Amino acid sequence: MNVILIGFMGCGKSSVGRALAKALDVPFVDTDERIESGTGRIISDIFREDGESFFRDLETAALKELLREKEPMVIAVGGGLPVRRENRELLKKLGTTVYLTAETETLIGRLRGDSARPMLAGGELRQRILTLMAARGGIYEETADIKLSTDGKKIKKIVEEIQNEIR
């Protein structure tokens, strides 16, 4: 059974995912990294050269590829991946989904100065986060099997909490 981490940019999916995979002794896969290594381009270049919807197609293709892999894994997916209905259906088939949450202030602290995330470009950071979260919050809730707050917690503690929940 795979464990999939979903949630907003900066909620800790990749760092928690890496530590969780280590604790469970399974491989860790990050869909963004897969897309970057598969295309040989960084995400901001893919967005700039081919647009968001092309990137979203790559995310769907990455999920389909992961569904064909038999070995259990911990998978972190891009913050916008669950927005597509098709992707939510693929996630359901792929395993247990954990939604990592973080307060807006925490996200601002982690995302300030970030230039690698095209969805945050243009406009004031807090407003971008609030607008995207307003559109996505319900989607994350609907997709998740387990919801977990990351605020004020060390990675080790979050990993333990996930392990307790999935046991």
Ligand code: S3P
């Ligand atoms: C995105 C989140 C990013 C990445 C891309 C788009 C989004 O992943 O997939 O920049 O739409 O929220 P992280 O959530 O890992 O930052």
